[in-house]
Amino acid sequence: MTPALKTSPKENRETVLRLARAAGFDLVGVTSAEPLEKGGERLRRWQEAGMSADLGYMQRPVELLSNPKKLQKSARSVISLGVSYYGGDHPENIGAGHVARYAWGRDYHDSIKERLLRLRGDIEAELGTRVKARAFTDAVPLLERSAAQRAGLGFFGRNACLISREVGSYFFIADLIIDLDIEPDAPGEGTCGRCSRCMDACPTGAIREPGVVDARLCISYLTIENRGDIPPDLRERIGDRAFGCDICQEVCPYNKTKARKTGWSDFLPEAGAGPYLDLREVIAVRTEEEFERRFGGTALTRPGRAGLVRNCCVVAGNLRLGSVLPALEEALRSDDSPVVRGHAAWALGRIDGGRRALTEALEEEPDGGVREEIEAALGRS
Structure with missing residues (x-):
């Protein structure tokens, strides 16, 4: 490797944004590795309200889930990335089991991790120095949506999804926690205004208040994370959803105008089980x-x-x-x-x-x- 280049946080930011876009990520932002105080407080209130059901990974101490440096002591910055998984409208198929869009294709953990590791290598090659970085997507104890919001990727909607003004909310979040000083982005800002379509449309009433989803009632939890019985009084409300639920995203005005068809072939229906079972x-x-x-x-x-x-x-x-x-x-x-x-x-x-x-x-x-x-x-x- 060539001698390390002496680069400023601003130059590092320009490098990261360019390489991330070249790697196929639709969204990229940077925040510091300092604790996610607002996200941690939201999590604490949610835990205390008993809304985490039996999601053990979301019942871990707030201090662990909200602090990137608990995952990497040398961390200086968090590079937060987004990639659209939107495969289009659900085709009509009466008599089959509905699959949430994020699961139509290949497992996103594998696909995204591969590109994250390549991105880390590209950053090292560009800067001419080794960097210590932890790459992951939805696989470690960190409030990834809170990190992404602070990195400017979007704002929290009433359905608790992170909504991007560029691509809506149909996107995976991935992260590189890295020991590199990078100029941070301003936090994501936005509002749902007076819109409450997601709250009105949820079949189980899982969105208890703006931005607060009770996992015990959420169809995605009931059909994916839940390992036991689905409560009898909720079964009928699941309708034809055999895996996950997109209702709160389907009715969102941002997705009706901003959703961007994925550019990753791994997330298209032909790469996996598709939209129905x-x-x-x-x-x-x-x-x-x-x-x-x-x-x-x-x-x-x-x-x-x-x-x-x-x-x-x-x-x-x-x-x-x-x-x-x-x-x-x-x-x-x-x-x-x-x-x-x-x-x-x-x-x-x-x-x-x-x-x-x-x-x-x-x-x-x-x-x-x-x-x-x-x-x-x-x-x-």
Whole structure:
């Protein structure tokens, strides 16, 4: 490597912005590595209100999640980056399971990490010196949206998403925590004005107040991070959403005018599972090996096999699809997971022709919780 260039924070900023854009990132901003005080206070209030459900990584100490230097002691700056994952409008597909846009293609963790590491190498080559940098996207204990807001990428909307005036809110956030002095950006500013479309449209009322989402009610949490049962009183409100939810973003005026089609082929539908799931096919998945063959390398592995099958059972019940009855009956009879069997029972109770399988299963079912689901589906509870 050539001798290190003596560059100013302003020159470092110009270098970082140019290289980040060249690497394909749609948004780039810089903030200091000092604690994220405003974000930390928001997190503290949210935790104390009990809205984190069982998200263990969001229940960690505020002092850890809000301080970049807890992740890298030598950190001087945080380079915050955004990349659009918007693949366009959802195509019409009645009778299938709706997948949130961010999961249409390849798993973003892998794709973005590869480019982040290349970007770090490009910065080193340009400056002629080694830099210590930690590269990640949604994978370490840091309030990434708060860092991105302070780095100027956008402002917090009423739905708690970070909204960019350039690309709306359909974008992944990635970071390089780096031991380099870089001139920072001004924090992102903006407002939703009087608009409350996201709050009005949320099927479960998860947006409790502007900028505050209760994970216990959020469809994205219920279908992705939640490993147990989906509360019965929330199942119907999930509708056809088999993985995640875009409703609060779909109704946002910024996305109607600013959403930018992704330039990364990894995030297009053809790179992964696409915008919909075939309910019968997913409900029929019985082994972890088959699950990995079908969904490995995509974000759909996040809830695990049982979680994704559970979700598809709920969607089948909500859509009252007689065509899925055989798959639901087989899941109730033979799936290893009580969570799957319980949700298959719930779905069968909502579809004409499902009572026979429920009655037969009640005699054989060993799990008390599943028996309760069957009895409820039969109207006996």
